[in-house]
Amino acid sequence: MGGFVLKLQSMNSIIPIASNQPVSPVTPGAGVAASSLSASPTFSPLYQQIKALITQSLQSGEWKPGELIPSEMELASRFKVSQGTVRKAIDELSAENLVVRRQGKGTFVATHHEARSQFRFLRLAPDEGAPHYPENKIIEVKRMRAPAEVARLLDIKSGDSVVFIRRVQSFTGVPTILDDLWLPGSIFKGLTAERLNEYKGPMYGLFETEFGTHMIRASEQIRAVCADEQVASLLNVDVGMPLLNVERVSFTYGDKPVELRRGLYLTVNHHYRNELS
Amino acid sequence: MGGFVLKLQSMNSIIPIASNQPVSPVTPGAGVAASSLSASPTFSPLYQQIKALITQSLQSGEWKPGELIPSEMELASRFKVSQGTVRKAIDELSAENLVVRRQGKGTFVATHHEARSQFRFLRLAPDEGAPHYPENKIIEVKRMRAPAEVARLLDIKSGDSVVFIRRVQSFTGVPTILDDLWLPGSIFKGLTAERLNEYKGPMYGLFETEFGTHMIRASEQIRAVCADEQVASLLNVDVGMPLLNVERVSFTYGDKPVELRRGLYLTVNHHYRNELS
DNA sequence: AAGTGGTCTAGACCACTTT
DNA sequence: AAGTGGTCTAGACCACTTC
Numbered sequence: 318m319g320g321f322v323l324k325l326q327s328m329n330s331i332i333p334i335a336s337n338q339p340v341s342p343v344t345p346g347a348g349v350a351a352s353s354l355s356a357s358p359t360f361s362p363l364y365q366q367i368k369a370l371i372t373q374s375l376q377s378g379e380w381k382p383g384e385l386i387p388s389e390m391e392l393a394s395r396f397k398v399s400q401g402t403v404r405k406a407i408d409e410l411s412a413e414n415l416v417v418r419r420q421g422k423g424t425f426v427a428t429h430h431e432a433r434s435q436f437r438f439l440r441l442a443p444d445e446g447a448p449h450y451p452e453n454k455i456i457e458v459k460r461m462r463a464p465a466e467v468a469r470l471l472d473i474k475s476g477d478s479v480v481f482i483r484r485v486q487s488f489t490g491v492p493t494i495l496d497d498l499w500l501p502g503s504i505f506k507g508l509t510a511e512r513l514n515e516y517k518g519p520m521y522g523l524f525e526t527e528f529g530t531h532m533i534r535a536s537e538q539i540r541a542v543c544a545d546e547q548v549a550s551l552l553n554v555d556v557g558m559p560l561l562n563v564e565r566v567s568f569t570y571g572d573k574p575v576e577l578r579r580g581l582y583l584t585v586n587h588h589y590r591n592e593l594s
Numbered sequence: 595m596g597g598f599v600l601k602l603q604s605m606n607s608i609i610p611i612a613s614n615q616p617v618s619p620v621t622p623g624a625g626v627a628a629s630s631l632s633a634s635p636t637f638s639p640l641y642q643q644i645k646a647l648i649t650q651s652l653q654s655g656e657w658k659p660g661e662l663i664p665s666e667m668e669l670a671s672r673f674k675v676s677q678g679t680v681r682k683a684i685d686e687l688s689a690e691n692l693v694v695r696r697q698g699k700g701t702f703v704a705t706h707h708e709a710r711s712q713f714r715f716l717r718l719a720p721d722e723g724a725p726h727y728p729e730n731k732i733i734e735v736k737r738m739r740a741p742a743e744v745a746r747l748l749d750i751k752s753g754d755s756v757v758f759i760r761r762v763q764s765f766t767g768v769p770t771i772l773d774d775l776w777l778p779g780s781i782f783k784g785l786t787a788e789r790l791n792e793y794k795g796p797m798y799g800l801f802e803t804e805f806g807t808h809m810i811r812a813s814e815q816i817r818a819v820c821a822d823e824q825v826a827s828l829l830n831v832d833v834g835m836p837l838l839n840v841e842r843v844s845f846t847y848g849d850k851p852v853e854l855r856r857g858l859y860l861t862v863n864h865h866y867r868n869e870l871s
Numbered sequence: 872a873a874g875t876g877g878t879c880t881a882g883a884c885c886a887c888t889t890t
Numbered sequence: 891a892a893g894t895g896g897t898c899t900a901g902a903c904c905a906c907t908t909c
Binding site: 639640641675676677678679682696697698699700 | 877878879880881886887888889
Binding site: 400405421422 | 898
């Protein structure tokens with residue numbers, strides 16, 4: 318019986334896990350044989366370590382968005398743990414929307430090319446009728462040097478290259494969202510207005526497919542502001558019209574910030590919806 | 595070996611579960627013996643049925659907010675299922691913030707009288723510094739007949755008695771939030787301005803303790819508006835100042851709406867924070 | 872029929888809290 | 891020492907999908 322409880326300095330230095338696992342089968346019916354290191358202050362449950370290993374494979378691109386990952390039994394065999402432990406790891410990854418389970422088919426890497434996740438990052442809904450996806454119009458795409466504030470939020474150096482995008486989104490012809498985006502130039506090489514205009518569907522789908530960057534979560538700060546002349550012109554409203562100002566930082570695997578977005582939402586016939594639970 | 599898989603018309607008609615449970619102990623090591631009804635279109639996993647039973651006990655007040663509920667072993671014994679099945683039911687209740695687990699102590703009914711849940715329903719945070727709780731000033735408390743829109747959202751009849759509350763919340767002396775609340779009169783009998791002013795701490799704590807109504811979730815719709823004269827006067831800002839308009843419907847056990855709230859937030863030095871995940 | 876995830880049980884041991 | 895939730899394993903069967 319081998320020791321299942323591992324002592325780890327951090328979740329990043331987890332790779333040698335295999336060598337700490339039992340190499341011989343556990344006696345049937347036997348429970349967990351604890352090592353004497355179990356009181357370690359850096360103790361981490363086995364399933365958390367497995368979760369970190371799976372996350373690493375997602376991050377490294379071993380399994381790409383939309384693809385099938387190995388079955389629970391295969392992963393259990395690879396990591397030398399029971400299927401139940403792999404299951405608990407995948408349970409959490411599924412709860413965090415990193416993977417999607419489908420009974421009878423398998424577990425798939427989450428992708429933004431799916432109806433079910435279409436409105437996960439678009440919280441503006443019409444006051445009447447079912448949510449639907451807006452039309453995109455790209456106003457401007459340019460390369461520039463990151464201002465200090467942009468660099469800080471993207472965790473890059475001030476003056477580093479960033480891609481700036483301005484677009485307007487309309488619902489049934491009515492301009493409703495003005496977005497300004499800043500993306501790290503090192504990741505989004507070759508992003509042009511043409512490519513953005515050609516692409517139909519959510520921008521995060523394009524980012525994922527064309528630039529290998531999958532967004533896993535975002536953090537938003539919302540304020541109320543008034544439209545200035547430039548904004549009023551772009552959204553076709555009067556100067557002084559109250560608008561939602563939504564500042565978003567989006568993160569990819571490893572909680573790395575890879576998008577800064579400032580959206581101005583016209584909330585006359587739409588609202589930002591939020592569930593508190 | 596008894597049949598564990600039950601056929602249910604709905605989650606509400608679950609009470610006879612006990613009579614469908616095995617009364618004699620299951621043969622050790624035996625798996626699940628499925629009944630021939632397993633293909634029923636209304637099939638519900640055992641742990642979901644247990645979850646519903648526990649939720650009923652929460653709703654009925656058998657265990658009150660802050661109290662300890664029976665241990666997993668006790669519940670397993672009561673419901674004649676394994677401890678693992680109870681565990682999975684409680685896992686979900688914990689994820690939904692209905693209960694709180696504490697290793698070594700037990701599982702407690704969630705309460706709003708705790709630091710850990712203090713900011714679950716208060717999303718306005720200062721731009722600089724750590725979140726802190728605002729001071730309350732009750733402006734008005736009165737009884738009135740529910741307007742049609744209020745009645746619709748509270749799922750009561752138009753003209754039914756409601757309690758109306760207006761208050762201003764301030765951060766370090768600066769008026770920042772103007773709230774208007776409508777509460778069903780049938781539940782919040784005897785709510786007075788004095789009682790609200792005496793009470794220090796979150797209003798949901800008072801609702802829970804004084805009126806036996808614990809909020810479990812809320813749904814918000816956010817818009818940008820401009821301050822009119824009355825609002826400007828109450829928040830000590832200029833007319834036309836852009837404000838967040840946050841309309842909230844809060845629900846208690848059984849997803850019953852029991853509060854309608856319209857908040858106006860000054861977002862000059864604060865922002866509404868939201869995590870998209 | 873075979874393979875996948877989903878449910879359920881049983882038993883062991885660990886970590887934490889209280890007695 | 892006893893009790894609680896937390897982790898881990900093992901094995902059975904169910905529901906769903908594909909072959």
